[in-house]
Amino acid sequence: MSGLDGFLARVDARAAERLHSIRDARRAARRRLPTVVFDYVDGAADDEVTLRRNEDAFRAVTFRPEMASGIVEPALGVTVLGNAVDFPVLLAPCGLTRLIHADGPSGVARAAASRGTVSVLSTVAGSPVEAVVAESGAPLWFQLYAAGGLDEADQLCDRAAAAGVEVLVVTVDTPTIGNRERDVRNGVSPPLRIDAHNAVPLGVQVLARPRWAAQLAATGIRLSGRGAGPPGRGGGLLSSVASPFSWDDLVHLRKRWHGSFVVKGILSGADARRAVESGADAVIVSNHGGRQLDGAPATLDALPGVVAAVGGDAQVLLDGGVRRGAHVVAALALGARAVLIGRPYLFGLAAAGERGVERVLDILRAEMRRTMVLMGCPSVERLGPDWLEAPRP
Ligand SMILES: Cc1cc2nc3c(=O)[nH]c(=O)nc-3n(C[C@H](O)[C@H](O)[C@H](O)COP(=O)(O)O)c2cc1C
Structure with missing residues (x-):
């Protein structure tokens, strides 16, 4: 480790210790990232109604605790598609995780493994799957976009399988890119690329964040330019992809993929059934964190309908708006096997690299444990709708 790397690692370790909630991590990310990058992470589509809806749905939950239960160490572990995880947060x-911090997707994968869980690598994370598997040595799921059509999808699947990935996640809510207005206002969308028109204001933002610029410079990552970005179309590190899969495509991919097959971006019982009929072993109730269709339902509100439609045939996961351990408990009570988090760990990554992602997972785990103890619930297996008050009409 060079002197600069060692210094930056110590700075990150200290920064991680200062995080005590996901809100702290968001504040730290806002301080540490240039506005253009913070907005890319924090923002959502149009008026960001669905982003707020996701979070508000969790705030509206009322627990129904049981007192004097004597529970002090609730069991938090679950098995998700054959992977035993220490607590149900993936x-x-x-x-573009490499743009947020030099630790990038490999640091994210290592942080997840060190906390007994798994990370899902995006096709457009900024590093190829082979490199992340080799650098992190951690188990990984792979999320598929295929802007270049089914041929490209097949190639990406084959590469992921050859790298040892066992779980494929196909995202179906991105037939076009949502209207992320913060990105548009920042002059980087779409395609998200830095050019002569926006270079000056962006340059000023970058100079105002020397710590972020130093760690990015240490990796040799460029902000734009062909060849720096993900496989497929786009090229530039700031590019984004539309990926219009059909149900027929899913059937094709399911036949090709020999491991577990997950469909991400489901919001109704009817689509959940189509996913299962196409061969899904699990579905992720997700609206892409409000970054695609603004006005889509909150994922927590959509969850019971999906569980009712496919809960017996497939595992149901959820993401969107999880900011507290109590939110994980609420989602499991409504039938999710586990949840995934997006922005919370990206904020941790921005604030303190790999250490920050670990810290975010530690925070959520501690909050989840405390919630279970205060509710008197002995294990996540025992969670169900009876632990929640019925929503008011
Ligand atoms: C900055 C950012 C980039 C994302 N990129 C992808 C992606 O490449 N593929 C994908 O399927 N979902 C992507 N998502 C959506 C997440 O996988 C997840 O559905 C969402 O973040 C969950 O909501 P939360 O951020 O409120 O936790 C992205 C989300 C964010 C915030």
Whole structure:
């Protein structure tokens, strides 16, 4: 480790210790990232109604605790698609993690493994799957986009399988890119690329964040330019992809993929059934963190309908709006096997690299344990709708 790397690692370790909630991590990310990158992470589509809806749905939950239960160490572990995880929080696939911190997707995968869980690598994370598997040595799921059509999808699947990935996640809510207005206002969308028109204001933002610029410079990552980005179309590190899969495509991919097959972006019982009929072993109730269709339902509100439609045939996971351990408990009570988080760990990554992702997982785990103890619930297996008050009409 060079002197600069060692210094930056010590800075990250200290920064991680200062995080005590996901809100702290968001504040730290806002301080540490140039506005253009913070907005890319924090923002959502149009008026960001669905982003707020996701979070508000968790705030509206009322628990029904049992007192004097004597529970002090509730069991938090679950098995998700054959993977035993220490607690039911996985890391959702997110693009451009290398731009947020030099530790990038390998650091994210290592952080997840060190806390007994798994991360899902996005096709557009900024590093190829082979490199992340080799660098992290951690078990990984792979999320598929295929802007180049089914041929490209097949190639990406084959590469992921050859790298040892056993779980494929196909995202179906991105037939076009949502209207992320913060990105548009920042002059980087779409395609998200830095060019002569926006270079000056962006340059000023970058100079105002020397710590972020130093760790990015240490990796040799470029902000734009062909060849720096994900496989497939786009090229530039700031590019984004539309990936219009059909149900027929899913049947094709399911036949090709020999491991577990997950469909991400489901919001109704009817689509959940189509996913299962296409061969899904699990579905992720997700609205892409409000970054696609603004006005889509909150994922917590959509969850019971999906569980009712396919709960007996497939595992149901959820993401969107999880900011507290109590939110994990609520989602499991409504039938999710586990949840995934997106922005919370990206904020941790921005604030303190790999250490920050670990810290975010530690925070959520501690909060979840405390919630279970205060509710008097002995294990996640025992969670069900009876632990919640019925929503008011
Ligand atoms: C910055 C960012 C990039 C994302 N990139 C991807 C991606 O490449 N593929 C994907 O399926 N979902 C992507 N998502 C959506 C997440 O996987 C997840 O559905 C969402 O973040 C969950 O909501 P939360 O951020 O409120 O936890 C991204 C989300 C964010 C915030």
